[in-house]
Amino acid sequence: MPYPLQRIIFTCGGTAGHVNPAIALAQLALEKNPQAQILFVGAERGLEKDLVPQAGYAFETVHISSFHRSFRPAELKHNLISVGNLLRAPGEARAILRSFRPDAVVGTGGYASYPMVKAAAKARIPTAVHESNAVPGLTTQMLETYTDRILVGFESCRKHYRRPEKVVVTGTPVRSGFFSMTKAQAKKSLGVDDGRPLIVSFWGSLGAEGMNRQMADFLALEAAKEPFHHIHGAGKQGFPLMQSLLKEKGVDLASCPSLRLQEYIYDMAPVMRAADLVICRAGASTISELTALGTPALMVPSPYVTNNHQERNARALEEAGGAEVLLEPECSGQALFQAACGILHDKARLARMESSMASLGIRDAAERIYQTVSEIKK
Numbered sequence: 001m002p003y004p005l006q007r008i009i010f011t012c013g014g015t016a017g018h019v020n021p022a023i024a025l026a027q028l029a030l031e032k033n034p035q036a037q038i039l040f041v042g043a044e045r046g047l048e049k050d051l052v053p054q055a056g057y058a059f060e061t062v063h064i065s066s067f068h069r070s071f072r073p074a075e076l077k078h079n080l081i082s083v084g085n086l087l088r089a090p091g092e093a094r095a096i097l098r099s100f101r102p103d104a105v106v107g108t109g110g111y112a113s114y115p116m117v118k119a120a121a122k123a124r125i126p127t128a129v130h131e132s133n134a135v136p137g138l139t140t141q142m143l144e145t146y147t148d149r150i151l152v153g154f155e156s157c158r159k160h161y162r163r164p165e166k167v168v169v170t171g172t173p174v175r176s177g178f179f180s181m182t183k184a185q186a187k188k189s190l191g192v193d194d195g196r197p198l199i200v201s202f203w204g205s206l207g208a209e210g211m212n213r214q215m216a217d218f219l220a221l222e223a224a225k226e227p228f229h230h231i232h233g234a235g236k237q238g239f240p241l242m243q244s245l246l247k248e249k250g251v252d253l254a255s256c257p258s259l260r261l262q263e264y265i266y267d268m269a270p271v272m273r274a275a276d277l278v279i280c281r282a283g284a285s286t287i288s289e290l291t292a293l294g295t296p297a298l299m300v301p302s303p304y305v306t307n308n309h310q311e312r313n314a315r316a317l318e319e320a321g322g323a324e325v326l327l328e329p330e331c332s333g334q335a336l337f338q339a340a341c342g343i344l345h346d347k348a349r350l351a352r353m354e355s356s357m358a359s360l361g362i363r364d365a366a367e368r369i370y371q372t373v374s375e376i377k378k
Contacts, residue, residue: 013046013112024173093119121146126376132284171362172288186274202233216245217333282314294358322357
C-alpha cells in the first residue's frame, strides 16, 4: 500500500473510549497527508454521532445495535430489532465501501465497527482492529478471524488471542494536549505548586452515586488538616448530592481552599498532568492517559460493565506496579483515604509506582498504529 494513506475509514462507537482514539488517529493521518480523506462510520444512535461531527469529520451510519441479556418483553423486542439490523448492516457497509473506496478500514471498538471491518476484510481491503481494554471485547473476538491486524495496549494482552501472530502492541492514542505542559507547569497553572501532593478523582456514570458518597466521606477526612490538594469531578448528578452530603457532615469547602469539588473537570489534560495520584474507575481511556503520563492510580473498577473488563484493566496495572486496586464492595471513604495516604506519604513507593506506570505507557501510539496500518499488504 502506498504511504501515506489517502482514504481511510474509521469505524467505532458506543463510548468516548472507542471514539476518541479514532479521532486522535484521524488527526495524525491529516498531519501525515493534508489531502487525506477521512470518513467515520458508526451507529445511528451512538455517542459517535455527536462526537465525530463536533471534531469536524464526515460521518455515516449503519444500522447496528447491541443484544440485551434479558427475557423481558421490551428486551426481547429490542433483540428482534437487533437481529434485523444485523441482517441489514452488511449491505449498508458494502455500499459505503463502494462509494468511498478506502485504502484501509480501522475499527477502534464498539459493536458499530463489526459490519464495517468484516465487509472490508471480505473485500480484501486492509483492516485493523484496535482493542483498548486488557482483554478482548466481544466485537474484537468476532473480528479476530477476519481482520489483518489486532492492535493492543500492552504486551500482556497478546495471550488473550487465538491468532497472536496478528497482534501488534501499539498502545492507545492519547490526545496531544496531555503533553503540552511539564508537570511543574501544570501544577503552577492550577495553583497547586506549594509542595503538597495533588489528588485527582472522578467516576464514570455507572455506579457513580455510590462512589460519590464514599468520596464525600473522603473529603470530610481531608478537610480536617488538608494534607493534600484534591480536585474531584462529581458529575452532573453527583455534584448536588455531594454538596448536600458535605453540608450534613459540617464541611464548608469555602474554608478549605485545597479541596475543589467540581461538576466536571473540563480542563482534564493539565489536571491529569499535574496529579500525583488519580482515584478513578478503570476504563480504557483513563488507563491510556495514566500510563502515558506515568501517574500512579488508586482504582475502583466498575462492577457494572460487561465481562468485568474494568477489573481486568486495573489488575494489569496493579500487576505491573503502577496501581493499587480496591473493589467496590470493600470500598469506603475511610479505606480510600487510608490507601491514598499510604501511597502519598511513602515517597519511595510513589516513585516506584510512577516508574511502573510510565513503563506501560506508549506516547507514540497513534504513530505506531498509522505505520502498522500503512504497511498491511494485500
